[in-house]
Amino acid sequence: MKTKDLSVLVVVILIVAMMIIPLPTILLDFLLICNISISLMILLVAMNTKEALEFSIFPTALLLTTLFRLALNVSTTRSILSKADGGRVIETFGSFVIGGSPVVGFVVFLILVVIQFIVITKGSERVAEVAARFTLDAMPGKQMSIDADMNAGLISEQEARMRRRKIEQEADFYGAMDGASKFVKGDAIAGIVILLINVIGGFIIGMVIHGMGFAESASTFTLLSVGDGLVSQVPALLISTATGITVTRAASEGNLGSDIIKQVFSYPKLLYIVAGTIMLLGLLTPIGLLLTIPVGLLLILGGLSIQRTAKQDELMSEELEKAEMEEDIRSPEKVVNLLQLDPLELEIGYGLIPLADQKQGGDILDRIVMIRRQFAIELGLIIPTIRIRDNLQLPANQYVLKFRGSKIASGEVYLDHFLAMIQGEDAETIEGIRVVEPAFGLPAVWVTAEEKQRAELMGYMIVDPPSVIATHLTEVLKQYAHELLHREETQELIDNLKETHPNLVNELVPALLSVGDIQKVLQSLLREQISIRDLAAIFETLADYAVYTKDSKVLTEYVRQSLTRQITEQYADQGVIHVLTAGASLEKGISDSIQQTETGAYYLSVDPQLSRRITEELQVQIERVMKSGGQPIFLTSPSIRMYLKQFVDKIMPTVPVLSYTELEPDIEIQSIGVVNI
Incomplete structure (x- = not known):
């Protein structure tokens, strides 16, 4: 002790x-x-x-x-x-x-x-009693405010934990004081x-x-x-x-002394009024000027002193600001700070500021929280904090999503309108602002609140402005999900898995694969919208096959084959999956073009004429299926799956390419076309 x-x-x-x-x-x-x-x-x-x-x-x-x-x-x-x-x-x-x-x-x-x-x-x-009661009543609201600030990127997770702890301590303190x-x-x-x-x-x-x-x-x-x-x-x-x-x-x-002096004596002109009142009191009453004049003079001198001090402080603050600006320009440390980039930023025009203001009913912060939760559940990926900032240089109704300082998506919404999604052939039956829906590129119309009910009766799908932004953000972030996973985030996933599967993690990292190798495999899965939430199963497969190869592309194929139940459930519809099958000529053409380097890695070396023929045939089949209202999915042998995906990405990256070994044996496969060259 x-x-x-x-x-x-x-x-x-x-x-x-x-x-x-x-x-x-x-x-x-x-x-x-x-x-x-x-x-x-x-x-x-x-x-x-x-x-x-x-x-x-x-x-x-x-x-x-x-x-x-x-x-x-x-x-x-x-x-x-x-x-x-x-x-x-x-x-x-x-x-x-x-x-x-x-x-x-x-x-x-x-x-x-x-x-x-x-x-x-x-x-x-x-x-103390009232403070304890109000502190307890205000705790939920304060905690929600902290969560909103953290989701908006205004504070870090550590600072959020400190603020929550402070709120709890305040409640305990005032309760104890009571x-x-x-x-x-x-x-x-x-x-x-x-x-x-x-x-x-x-x-x-x-x-x-x-x-x-x-x-x-x-x-x-x-x-x-x-x-x-x-x-x-x-x-x-x-x-x-x-x-x-x-x-x-x-x-x-x-402290108490500085607060009293700062707040009570912040208005020197009022001291002059008090001095005049005291002097009049001595002049008009039997108290006499002998007692009131010294007090009045002290108040007047105090007011003059405060005014003089305030002017000096103002001049000093201006000089300090100029000095800080000059220091920012000269100081290399300050310049280095400018190099830091936020992973994700959502910039909004001044007309969209109410969306981020909870006092005005804005719920975009809550929707971003839901987006982060959705990604954690569906893809097993923790999306970085999205910072929301107003940008006066943007048009009033425009928003821009930036990834590491570069614009990756933008759109326009109108707060006093609703987006009507056009589902029929006739697009001229309703008045409004005609646009292209930002998430899926469908034709749409911004209609007023008065036209909303009429549009619903005509069969239009109505979406409010916050939902338009949230849906657009979700689709864009899915597209860039693999780029959001860096080594730091990968290490966090590994550390989290180690708490429940320590032997598995110790066997794989760093003995068989480095953090960078695992990052490449996880990025490859995310690039094709394959969830990495079942990290234990992924690590089990990597531990089995990393002994034989370190090629991240090959390891990704092995991991995909171990996630058959997950992939089947993702793409099957009531036990049936409709696919475009790779024909024998297409598979042979790609197989003959696979080359191996001296280090043992495989790559695709295709004749330009053959590459053009494959691309054209794939594009024809994709357009045919999409015109019929279906979802194009390619099915091929496991040996060429990743190479066929390279061709499909040139046309439409969102089209999945699966292999036979990635589907459950009891799934019914229905071919809607065969791709040959």
């Missing part, structure tokens, strides 16, 4: 012992001075903290100081009643502070108790009771035991009791004031 921890335990034990063991008066004097010093220290700390959590130990300190004060009351009461002597500190307070008059001392004591009990303690208790304020209230009541016991008990003991006369006994014990009460109530008043200051510091920017 550390020395600091042990010392606190010893102090608590000694406080309890004080209530039982009689103490000499010299030690009581020392402890009473310590009590005043501790109370003053707590008050100064409370005044200099910027926020309540900086003094989070205050509720416990309040309990310990109250216990210490009550222990001193017990010890001083024992000394007064048994010896008719409370020590030099109590005697000083009884004779010097209250002028030796028991009546005056009793009145001063009652005033202090009233101030502490009714004014400060009662108010602090109420503020209870701890009862200690101060009870201490004030105990002070009154102890005073009455000392006066009445001391009067009786003085005459019965000490043999004093009536007047002498009343004077001695009343003076000592009132002095003891004042010695206790002064520290109690300081602690009560500290309690009130702590729980009322709701929106402070600095």
Whole structure:
């Protein structure tokens, strides 16, 4: 146990012992001075903290100081009643502070108790109670706000965790202060009771035991009791004031002194008005100018001083801004910071700002959260935080999605319109702004709210502006999903898998494959919209075949073959899959063009004329299937699948190419065409 921890335990034990063991008066004097010093220290700390959590130990300190004060009351009461002597500190307070008059001392004591009990303690208790209640009520909203800021890219995950922790600590603190304020209230009541016991008990003991006369006994014990009460109530008043200051510091920017000076004296012209009012008061009333003019002059001088200081601060801030701008230009560190790029940015025109403002009903932040969750579930990929920024250089209704600073998609939406998706042949039957739907390239019309119901009755599919942006973002991010997976993200996936499959990860990384090799395999899967969520199955396959080859393309084919159930479910429709089959001539033409390098890697070397013929035939088949309203899917042998995919990507990258070994045996395969050359 550390020395600091042990010392606190010893102090608590000694406080309890004080209530039982009689103490000499010299030690009581020392402890009473310590009590005043501790109370003053707590008050100064409370005044200099910027926020309540900086003094989070205050509720416990309040309990310990109250216990210490009550222990001193017990010890001083024992000394007064048994010896008719409370020590030099109590005697000083009884004779010097209250002028030796028991009546005056009793009145001063009652005033202090009233101030502490009714004014400060009662108010602090109420503020702590209300603060605790409102802090608890506001917790869900604050946490949602933190989540929104994190999803918008305004704060990092670590900062979000710190803010959530701070909210929890605030709730705990104000709840504890609500209870701890009862200690101060009870201490004030105990002070009154102890005073009455000392006066009445001391009067009786003085005459019965000490043999004093009536007047002498009343004077001695009343003076000592009132002095003891004042010695206790002064520290109690300081602690009560500290309690009130702590729980009322709701929106402070600095310590109490700086906040008061900054906020109360921020308007120097008002000081002139106050000075004029005070001088008129002396001129028009019997108070006289002799008293009011000095006060008025002080206020005027204070206003002039504040105005002069404000001008100097303004000039200094302007010079500082210029110096910082010059430093930004000259400093190489500042220039290096400009090289940092956000992975994903969504820039919006000023007309679309309400979409990102929750106060105006905007829910684009919530939709981005749903997009990130959808990617995690469907593809097993954690999409980086998408930062939302307004760009005044964009047209009012335009939005732009940037990937590492480069534009990858853009579109236009109209907040007071709805997008009507054209499903029939006739596109002229409804009025509106004719556009091309950004996600799928379909013809569409932006219609007003009045035309919305009519468009629905005519068979149009109606989509609101936030849904248009969310759908567009989803499709674009799917297209670029493989580029969002870097080595850092790959390492995070590996670390996450290691928590549940440590032996599997240790066997594969780095003994058989590096993080970069695994990244290439996962990127290849994402490029063809194959989910990597089942990372354990992927690593099992890599561990089996990485012994024989390090070629990421070949390893990807092995992984695809191990994900047959997943791939079959992805492309089959009620147990049936309609495919374009690669004919024998096409397979032979591609197979004969596969070459092997000296390092053992395979690549495709196709004659230009043959390449043109293959591309033309594939394009004809894709267009034929799409015109009939179907989804083109190519099926071929596993040996040429990845090479055929290279040809298909030139025409339409979204068309999948599967091999026979990637489908479940019980799936029904229906051919809708054969591709030959």
